[in-house]
Structure formats: structure tokens, C-alpha cells
Amino acid sequence: MRGVLLHTPGDVRVEDREVPTIVEPTDAVLKVAAACVCGSDLWPYRGLEDVDGPAPMGHEYVGVVEQVGEDVQNVQVGDFVVGSFFASDNTCEICRSGYQTHCVNRQPGAATGAQSEYVRVPLADGTLVATPGQPDPELIPSLLAASDVLGTGWFAAVAAEAGPGRTVAVVGDGAVGLLGVLAARHLGAERVIAMSRHADRQALAREFGATDIVEERGDEGVARIKELTGGLGAHSVIEAVGTQESMMQAIRATRPGGHVGYVGVAHDVSLPGQELFFSGVHLHGGPAPVRRFLPELIRLIWDREIDPGKVFDLTLPLEQAAEAYRAMDERRAIKVLLTTD
């Protein structure tokens, strides 16, 4: 089969690889219907995270179950399924409390890399959720989005306690931030302020339900949010970047007693204790327990209530994965979908 390997920063290649097989009796192997490139894939691509290359890439996937291990009971060969970036048993106490990304048995969800024709998924019973039937092709981008960026934006909105009567600000206009806008609005937020200075992303933010756009960043961005909220700050702020600047922007844009939901993977971030203390905000986030939300997200997509697949503004065949990484790195694309046939 063909699959993506990152050799060194910037060096993405599509190569012949072994088709994965069942290793543990709890595994499944999927024929990947679509995969994509994540903002977090850009960290090693840019050399900002170590690469132990050649490394198989990709952790977002939808596909059809091709094989299952003998202990697998919840999904069957032929099911169309959605998974996520961590595999979880969905039975331990942590999973049952809704934090499947911290499952006591967690492991990478796409064990052999999802930017590939086939992928092995461990703990298939806990990790995979089958759709009600074979999806119409136009649903596939949205189902793929549920696998990570939608689930992550959703978690951020829930962590930020977005809901009726609340004003939500969103720091970050990548796919996760944009889907945080969609989630916040779906959860009932009265006002959703997208922080973005790119016309195409602003337009998509508005399509997903943003009521206001703020172009300023850092302290100026914070000042604008305060202006828009009677001087108090937003009730809820979604942080979807992961830098020092974005975290401080999120904390400072939140009113005392308000909630920051942060899902940008923190890189070189250090939070000043005294400022955080006197801010009086709630802080919650981390790797999103996408699995918690998958059944509901699949239902909303299946019923055409939400269309998160719009974040994919470029579709390329798997063979052109290198161009997919370049387009995202250069911000020519918000998010690139890779087709496998």
C-alpha cells in the first residue's frame, strides 16, 4: 500500500509500505476512506518537534473495517467507522468520566499512521464508532472532521462553557478555532467573536456562526474584546493555537469567573502564576476526548445539522501529500483532505 512518511523536517514522502495486520486481538484494520493533515503535523514538519524519521504520519481517519481481532465485538467488517488520535478502552474509570484521551490504556489511535491506504487501530471496541450506514460521499469530509478538528473544537467550547447568554471569543482561526466557532454557536452561545485577520477564514467563521470578527491580536486584541463586552471580557474563550501569546491573549480576554477552554498543544508556554491567580478565570483543556463527543457529532452530521467538512478547502490525492503539507505550512489552505482512491 501507499503511505506518508516524514523523513526529516520538510521532507514528506509517499512510499510503499506493508499493509498493516491485526497484532492484538482488540485491533481493527481499516481501509482508509479519507485522511488529512493536522495543524499538529506541522510542528515536526517545521522542525519545532523532534522527528524520529522516517515516521508514519496522520492520526485523523474514517474508513471501512477490513479486519478485526478476535476480541472485537462493537464493530464489524464492512462497518464505516470514525476514530480519533488516541485509542481508548472506553471502559476504565477515566474513560467513563468522559476523558478518553487519558484512558489508563491509551495509545496512538492510528497505530500505523492514518495518511495511508490502510491503518491499524488498537482497542477498536472503545475507539471506533460506526455510522448508521455507508455514508453519502458528501458526508465524508464532515465525518473526517469529527475525528479530530471538530471534536477538538467541540471540547474547547464545552471546556469554555459556551452556552446560552454567553459571549465566546475564539483565539486561533485554524480548523480547530473555526470549528470552535461552530460548536459554540451550536451550544447556544449568544455572541461568538472570531479573532482572525484572514478574509477567507473570517468568511468561514461567519458561515459557522461568528457574530463578530476581531482582527487585532495580543494586547490590542484583548482590548477589543473588552470593548465589545462592556469592559469585562468574554464569558468564554477558546484557545486553539498553543503559543505563549495565544494563551495569554485567551486568559486576558476572559472576565473574572469566566472560562478558558484551551486545546492548542502548548509549545514553550509558561503561565505566570500570580497573573493567573488574580485573573480569577477557569482554565481547562488538553488533548480533546473526541471519543466522548463522537456519537453526538456523527448524529449531527448524519442529520445534516452541521457541516464541519467545510474546513477542508483543498482536496488532494494521497500521492500529493507533500503538496498538502506545503499548502498548510504556507497557510494557502486551512485544512487539506487526502483521498485514497
Add this chain to the structure above:
Amino acid sequence: MRGVLLHTPGDVRVEDREVPTIVEPTDAVLKVAAACVCGSDLWPYRGLEDVDGPAPMGHEYVGVVEQVGEDVQNVQVGDFVVGSFFASDNTCEICRSGYQTHCVNRQPGAATGAQSEYVRVPLADGTLVATPGQPDPELIPSLLAASDVLGTGWFAAVAAEAGPGRTVAVVGDGAVGLLGVLAARHLGAERVIAMSRHADRQALAREFGATDIVEERGDEGVARIKELTGGLGAHSVIEAVGTQESMMQAIRATRPGGHVGYVGVAHDVSLPGQELFFSGVHLHGGPAPVRRFLPELIRLIWDREIDPGKVFDLTLPLEQAAEAYRAMDERRAIKVLLTTD
């Protein structure tokens, strides 16, 4: 009148001072029935915070209303009242959301220092809560505790979401930590683990409802909490110290998805973003909005349901304030009550 001034670190003096008078029409002046020394008073006393001496000290107080400004309506001359360390209007949007310590009009609650015979309290209508009548003398220590340490421990327990079915660990065995134990138990926590290595504080923690004592600190303390919680960590952790070590101990002792309620005033604390991200905990705290809880706490004390006054293990006349500071600094006393007559 007599009142406490901190001249330089370690130099506490009781001196003659002017009796405060009404400055703003929203002020009240109280005859102080009892005041006390706070753990946070020790920071400038120890030279770990700047002292702009001679500085009036004390921000915890109960007393009888002696004078009110012309705009004051909710308390009357002769009322016995409890206040707290920040004055708040209790009408702004932030106050109404329960975060009175972040009131848009907040100012020091004991404007002229509470370790004194009289004190001026701004925004009296929003800040002071009257007791149902003149209290029996034995209730005064508990009502005084409500003014800060009980309200702060209570907020920490609420921020940590202590409640039925949850295991709560408490980092810090000062008055706030001990009253966090009391609060957690009152809020229904199933198990409350006090982290303390002092026999007298362990005994009081047990009296307040601690079910377990852990003497280890730092990483060893975290390991013990994990041992006691099936390897997962506590659902809720109260942080009542404010150092780097105590914050990290609290975060690391909390299970993914659990809640840290932190009320130790952060000194030289810097939280590593990546570790916090992958911990998956909720973090909330800051200066406690004691005012939110005062009506309920006064009721519980009045009805003899809780006896938080037990944290005062030394009572001295105001004239011996210097000894009160020494006793707390040297940890000979948990908390010292100062009487004014």
C-alpha cells in the same frame, strides 16, 4: 485608638492612631470585636513582599457598626457584621456572577487596617453581612473565620468541585487548608485526604472531617495520593499554599478531568504549559469571593452546624500583636485571634 503597623519586615508595632471616620457616603465604620493575623500577612512580615511602612495591617474582621455614610441602607448602627478583605458593590455584573473579589469597584475591605480597635469599610452595603442578632461570645471566632480563612477554604472546595462521591486531597495545613477540609466534607465529599506532617494540624484536620492523612510532600506526596486512589489521583485537590512546589503537587495529584481549586496567593509560580495541557485537569482559583458565601456561612455558624473557629489556637490582646506574628511565623500557632478589649 490602638492599631497595628508594620514598619519593616519583622517590625510589628501597636501604636496610637486616629479613629477612622466616614469618608465616602457608602462607608461604614466598625468597632472591631475581633481581628486576626493571616497567612498572607506573613509574606510582607518575612520580607517576601515589599512593605511600604508603616503600613496598617489586617483584613479579617467582625464588629459592630458604629457609623454609616448617608447612602448606606443594608446595615445599621448597632448591627453585628462580618466583612472580608475586598470591598465590593455586590451589584455589578461580576459580583452578581459570584466573583465579588473582582468587583468592578473593588477596593480593600478594611481600608484602614482591621488589626485595630476601629476600621473603616468602603461599599458597606455590598461588603458587610449582618448576623441575625448579637452573637454569643463563643461564636465570634467562627464568625471571624468566615471573614477570610473559612470563606477562602470554602471557595477552594467549591472550585475543586468537592462533593458526593469524590475524593478530595488538600495541599497545605494552614488555617485555609484545614477549613478546606471542613468545607469539602460539608459539601459531601466521600473522602478527604489532608496533607500534613504536624500532629496538631493532623488532629484538627481529622476533627474537621479528614478521613486520611498523608505526611509525604512533593512527588512522594503525589505518589501516596495515587496509591490511595487506585492509581488515578484525586477527583478534587485544594491548593492552599501558593508556591511552585504546592501548585505542582496539586496538579499532579489530580486525575485527568479532575479539578484543582487553588487559593494560596501565588508567589514566584510559573506553570509549565505542556505539563498542564497533558494533565487534563481543571484549574480555578484566585482571591476567594468570600462575600458569595457569607450568608450561608453565617447561617451554618449561627445554627452551630460548623465550628471553624477552632482554627484559632492562640488568642492574644491586640497589644501583643507582635507576639501573634511571631507565633504564626514560627508555626507555634495555626492562627492567632486578636481581641480588642
